[in-house]
Amino acid sequence: MRLENPRPDETVNYSTEHPLKEFVWLLAGVSAIVAAAVALAGYFAGELAARVPFRVEKEYAAGITRHWEAQRLTPEGGEARATLRMLAAKLAAVMALPPGMDVTVHYADEKTVNAMATLGGNVVFYRGLLERLDSEDAVATVLAHEIAHAKLRHPASGLGRGVAVGVVLSVVSSGMGRGVGGDPVQVAGLLPLLKYNRDQERAADEAALAAVAALYGHVGGAREVFAVLGKLGRDDAARIGFLETHPLSSERLARVDEQARLRGWAPDGPVRELPPALAKLKPAQRTE
């Protein structure tokens, strides 16, 4: 018997293809598949959720409404809420809400610089943002923006979309055997979701502009709002547009002018002073 150990054949057991070639193909292919799956699932889930009757959404969101209604407000806060509700009623009148839909505005005595629309037509306006706005027009623009979200059923479609996208991404994540982390595949999956978000913000901006233009005859308040938002937090230069949930403030400001030009609205005009109940919240005038 002749025994021999030849040298290992290095062309059999492993591929000699450059690893970067496989990496690029896999990354591009998988990212495209995940992004397409997320976009599809997000689209259908969002559309489906937005078709749930508002009455059902409101019942579902009864807990949210109760939570905000149960907030104990100072007399100043109560006055602010009443003023916001009056302003919201004026805006709703020009915004043609669908039959059966109503919007409830809540005032949150917190320093958060934000306002939000959530399920069941609930709109929350935080003190932090109110303190930074200098005119009724600006407050109305924010309110109209949030009412537009409710009118366009964005909170419902956002929830439906979030659930569907969460399911798709968790399946991908467990399939890859890695945490969500900063994986580009996960980022690729989130890109369509962020795009939907930004599209919703643009739609709400447009509806809000139409409402304030109808109410005040110009869109100067919107310019103030986006200028204030632009000064908050990070500079637009330090943001990457397609990774953001909202369009950049600079873009929103430019769109105000563009929309004004296209629709024949006056881009600027005399703004109304803050109603006294809201003016009292400004830090310089607050007694606390």
Add this chain to the structure above:
Amino acid sequence: MQLVLEYFELILFVVLLALGYSVGRVREKRHYQSIRRREAELAGVLAFGIRFPPDPNAPRECVLVTGSVVVSSDYFKQFVAGLRTLIGGRMAAYETLLDRARREAMLRMKADAVRHGASLILNVKFESTNVGGGMRGGVPAMEVFAYGTALKPAPAPREAPRAA
């Protein structure tokens, strides 16, 4: 700077990927060079899967010889393999890793045989064990263990002391 802080997680990922790729490539290249050199040096030690020696009646001593190696994947390989698990196919990222591990274990076993003065190893077997927590959560790492029976010539029988 603000941009770096904002997208720190993504940047960290890219840095780890680049580091895994570049360091992993260099180390793999060096390891293969070392493997090829030592395979040539130990070419005189033969290893086989057969269970019985070619000449069963020759007087020999048997010694168990082993070689073990634990290898870990790098970040780049791990990521590419993760992508591959989604669509299937040849997992090239781990093929070189395990090829190196098997050959290294074999070399260590042969070196063990040389220490025992043997140049023939029979009934060679490989075992592999996942030691890194698997694909989920942990870094994939494997132990590859090679073992076999080394045969060396039996020492010449001592002559019995003559009676005075």
